[in-house]
Amino acid sequence: MFPCMLFSDIDGPIIGRPGDRYLFSAVDEARQEIDKALNHTLTDLFGEPHKRTPGELLQAFRFPSSEARQTARSAEIYERALEIVWSHAHDSGSQFNLTEFSYSDILSPQKLELLANLSGCLVHKEPPSCSDMCFHRNYRSFDGSCNNFNHPRWGASLTPFVRLLPAVYENGFNTPIGKNHDYNYMFHDNSVFLEYTVC
Numbered sequence: 001m002f003p004c005m006l007f008s009d010i011d012g013p014i015i016g017r018p019g020d021r022y023l024f025s026a027v028d029e030a031r032q033e034i035d036k037a038l039n040h041t042l043t044d045l046f047g048e049p050h051k052r053t054p055g056e057l058l059q060a061f062r063f064p065s066s067e068a069r070q071t072a073r074s075a076e077i078y079e080r081a082l083e084i085v086w087s088h089a090h091d092s093g094s095q096f097n098l099t100e101f102s103y104s105d106i107l108s109p110q111k112l113e114l115l116a117n118l119s120g121c122l123v124h125k126e127p128p129s130c131s132d133m134c135f136h137r138n139y140r141s142f143d144g145s146c147n148n149f150n151h152p153r154w155g156a157s158l159t160p161f162v163r164l165l166p167a168v169y170e171n172g173f174n175t176p177i178g179k180n181h182d183y184n185y186m187f188h189d190n191s192v193f194l195e196y197t198v199c
Helices: 020-046 054-061 066-091 109-119 133-138 189-198
Strands: 004-008 012-016
Touching: 020 054, 020 066, 020 109, 066 109
Parallel strands: none
Antiparallel strands: 004 012
């Protein structure tokens, strides 16, 4: 899709996609929403001491570590910011197909990368230290790091997967194929029958 020309009251013409101008406000709004929800959960679970039900105890025991919460928070900010950008671009009257759209139609590739940086998804992690060979030769680590000496982060928890093939989504970003119940993904029986009769 070709970039379109957008006009802003402040900066003059902006070359980009319809949602590029909403990126920073969307990230701020998403960050506030996610932090509010996270603080509400923390207050509910660990706020005032009271007699806990078995369900609350199970929630407390299964509550993720701070590193896992940070990773999940970054992903939630990223996804929520995309939803906010989409709604702003939709409300502004931008013309694009709403049933079959991709987030790359709304944000330019540079802005998608900037969004990943602003949300914290691309935070650099220090490589694990595998220097204690006495331990690592005999035992596996609980998070999976240093289980492979040539590639210490392979298989470690809280690390993104490296794909062998590119991901395929229905909307080009995060909707799994098959979620749209109105679309038939299988071939029609008649078309298969015609192929056999022509041959």
